Amino acid sequence: MQPKRGGLTFTEAARRKQIVAAAIEVIAELGYVRASFAQIAKRAGLSSPGLISYHFANKDELIGQVVAEVYATGGALIRPRADNVATAADALRSFVEGSIAFYDTHRSYMRALMQILNGHPEARERWFDAPNTSELAGIEEVLARGQRDGEFREFPTHTVAVIIRDLLSGALLRLLVTPDLDMAAYTREMAELCHFAVAKP
Structure with missing residues (x-):
């Protein structure tokens, strides 16, 4: 008997991860509607789409895992940058820079998220609202800390947190439609813009 992790054997967990990775790529390329189990199985190198059904009850369960994987990957890359700094200003700058870097290095992840958001009628409330609310609360916490520390x-921290989040969403769209975007300059100026917008005169 194989050891289990979270109720799954290591083999099952690895296969689920393989399927989720394939689903991300297929959804990013073909869109949510055209991303069938057959297409995902082919990309994952599986002999039959039925192997996906063995690991996921239906497409919605798989899509939920895709969204969770994207957010978890982003959090694992961005959060340490913002946490391991001394000041709120550095935390805000690190969050902005880290977010854009994640978008840049994981473009297929971000395309898949957008395809799901635009393709599934209940995507926002089922998979996006909770992590987005958590992320917004994290930005607001950094802003409040900066105010406490002088x-x-x-300013109203929630309002400004929403503005920063909207700026980053715009940055993502710009990145995806502008292949030759000067990422270094764009990231630098975005971070500067956010900093001087909130900094105490």
């Missing part, structure tokens, strides 16, 4: 001017 780094940031007075």
Whole structure:
């Protein structure tokens, strides 16, 4: 008997991860509607789409895991950059820079998210609202910390957190439609813009 992790054998967990990775690529390329189990099985190198059904009850369960994987990967890459700094200003800058770097290095992940959001009628409330709310709360916490420490001017933290989140969403769209975008300059100026927007005069 194989050891289990989270109720799954190591082999089952690895196969699920393989399927999720294939689903991300297929959804990014073909869109949510055209991303069938047959297409995903082919990309994953599986002999039959039925092997996906063995690991996932239906397409919605698989899509939920795809969204969770994208957010988990982004969090694992971005959060340490923002956590391991001394000031709120550095945390905000690291979050902005880390977010854009993640978008850049994981473009297929971001395309897949957008395809799901635009293709599934209940995607926002089922898979996106909770992590987005958590991320927004994290930005707001950094802004409030900066105000307490005297780094940031007075402003409604929730409103400004939403604006920063909207700026990053715009950055993602720009990145995906502009293959030759100067990422270094774009990232630098975005971070500077956010910093001087909140910094205490």
